[in-house]
Amino acid sequence: MDSRISLALANKLRMLFEREDKFLTYPLGIGFDYRYLSFMKDPMVSGLSLQEQLNNKVDFARLMNIIPDDRASYSPDSARLLWSAMKKVLQGAYYASSGLTDAENQRLEDAIAFLTDERTQDGMTVRVSSEAVSKYYAYKTVYDATSATYLDEMITAESTTGPDGERLRAEWTDRREKQLRDARDKALQDWMTLGYKLQVENYQAIQRQLEPRKFLHLEGQGYLSDIELSEILDVSGSPIGSCTTFFSPNDVFDKTTAWARISLTKTEIDTLVQNASADIKVLFGAGHGADDGIVAITLEYNNIPIMRPWFRPEFFESRCWKLTDHSVVSNGAAPRQGTIPAYVTSILAVRNLVVTRKKSAAQQPIALSILGSTALRDIKFRSAVELDTNQLNAERLALGASLVNSSNLFKAQPASDRSLINKMQLTVKPEVLKPTPAAWAPVKPITMDGRSVLLDAVAKVQPSQRQGFIYAKYLGTTIESPRLQIPPKPHEVPPAYTEGLVSEHYELPGVAVMAYLCKRVPKAPNPDPGLKWI
Known part of the structure; x- marks a missing residue:
């Protein structure tokens, strides 16, 4: 197993x-075949x-929604x-009264009107991305x-040493840097002028700031109802406790969709191994070992x-809510800790590889630990899976029981606290309960210990309406893959024609996950003392 390449790749x-609010965690062995990934089609x-589609929907949803720890080593806990x-x-x-x-209300209404459209599906009004938002993400x-x-x-260019490094730096300085910079600058200009970059980001900021304040009591219930409506249904139409999760672009796993490439040269690998931080050296090894004969590797990734x-x-x-039990969702520190320190925002996947190495080493199988322990030529990926129905039923019951626990927690509060909480009128988005074009009109409020009224109403929504809600969201929030505009590299003599080297092409039977990109959750709750609290 070639840990040097995996360590260098992880570092690159x-x-x-990685950014201040984003980090990578490495699952080491997760992958999917193409048939599996068609579960939303x-x-x-x-x-x-239908059973395979259900199985794969649930399996993918569970994998993507395991709450990660804020570290490089991925230690999944399926109970989280x-x-x-x-x-x-x-x-x-519970929420502030401001x-x-x-x-401010007009600014919010303008933002929502710009960012969303309404789609009617099976008698339900569902908010989806506007055309401007779809273009925003395509150009992004x-x-x-x-x-x-x-x-x-x-x-x-900067990390490769020796004669190859000198050649790459000369090419980078003379032509390639400007070529890629021009392509990047044009993509940014297109994003700004054709993809509504400034307008979308401005309105998104307004919505993030103002919407929780407008719907202080409504919004918590609206969020809960979206969770309920997004529950995956079994083949008989009954919710099973897992929430629909998918990916965008919706055609990204079609074999004809173009992916970008990432390459590593031999001396670049040496530099990246040497400069790797201690945490990923523990995960992949320190990078010591015998010469593996590999002089370059190129991967198609997305x-x-x-x-x-x-x-x-x-x-x-939002800073307008608190928790009755004073628990910590995220402490805002580095690394994050709490019940939800982070969540997966995207997967870094690879589908095809080209490995260039010495002919003398060509008979040795290659296994990259970042993709798992199996040799590349023998690798197989997750296909149709079988559901553990007993576990799913138990989790579904647990979700229902949490409502009872929430009510009991409320009743356990001192009488003075309960009276304060009961003063908060909770409302829900009406499209959850009945078809209506008035997406934000209030309906009859319910009190804090009457939360089950909302969920009872949601439960009365027909299975076809739940499916309609999901597919309206799927069709209305995902995009098709845009055409990438990356200038090809300058023509070079393929390494396979260099004496003593051979290039080996590995077309994987699906996609392998190199890493999960995770977003750190800011300090939460972080209530604003300047707001009026009931």
Whole structure:
């Protein structure tokens, strides 16, 4: 197993994607075959049976919603699921009484009108992305790919030593840097002028700031109802306790969709291994060992966002809520700790590889630990899985029991606290309860210890309406893959034609996950003392 390449690749991915509020964690062995990944397509297109489609939906949702620890080493705990933790937070939250001024209310209405459209599906009104937002993410995808390619090749030019390094730096300085910079700058300009970058980000900031304040009591219930409506239904139409989760672009796993490339040279690998931090050296090894004969590796990869129609991360940024039990969702420190320190925002996946190495080493199988312990030529990925129905039923009952626990927690509060909490009128978005074009009109409020009224109402929504809600969100929030505009590398003599070397092509039977890109949750709750608290 070649731990040197995995260590170098893990370090380079960090340089490309990690930010102050984002980190990579490495699952070491997760992958999916293409048939598995068609779980959101019509079974007539995917070839999946209804049971296989259900199995794969649930399996993918559970994998993507395990709450990660804030560290490189991925230690999944299947009992820590994002929808369960989010539901518990929402059930235990209470809110400030401050609202919006007329001017703020108009700014919010303008933002919502710009960012969303309404789609009617099976008698339900569902909010989806506006055309401007869809274009925003399409052009952002192109910009992100060109920006990552620029940084990737710059790192290679700076990290490669010896004659190859001198050649790469000369090429970078003379032509390639300007070529990629121009492509990146054009992608940014297109994003700004054609993708509504400034307008979308401005309105998103307004919505994040003002919407929780406008719907102080409504919004917690609206979030809860979205979780309920997003529950996956079994083949008989009954919810099974897992919430639909998918990816965008929706055609990203089609074999004809173009992906970007990332490359490593031999001396670049040496430099990246030497400069790797201690935590990933513990994970992949220190990089010592005999010469593996590998002189270069190129991978087709993609950074694929995870979509959750039921999840509103802006809730964590809001400062107008507290928790009745004073628990910590995120402590805001480094590394984050709490019930939801972080969540997976995207997967860094690889599908095809080219390994160039000495002919003398060509008979030795190659296994990259960042992709798992299996040799590349023998690798197989997750296909249709079998559901553990007993476990799912237990989790479904646990979610229902959490409502009772929430009510009991409320009743256990001192009488003075209960009276204060009961003064808070809780309302829900009406499209949850009945078809209506008035998406934000209030309905009859319910008190804190009457939360089950909301969920009873949601439970009366027909299975076809639940499915309609999900597919409206799927079709209305995902995009199709835009055409990447990355200039090809200058023509070089393929290494395979260099005496003593051979290039080996590995077309994987699906995609392997190199890493999960995770977003750190800000300090939450973080109530604003300047607000009026009931």
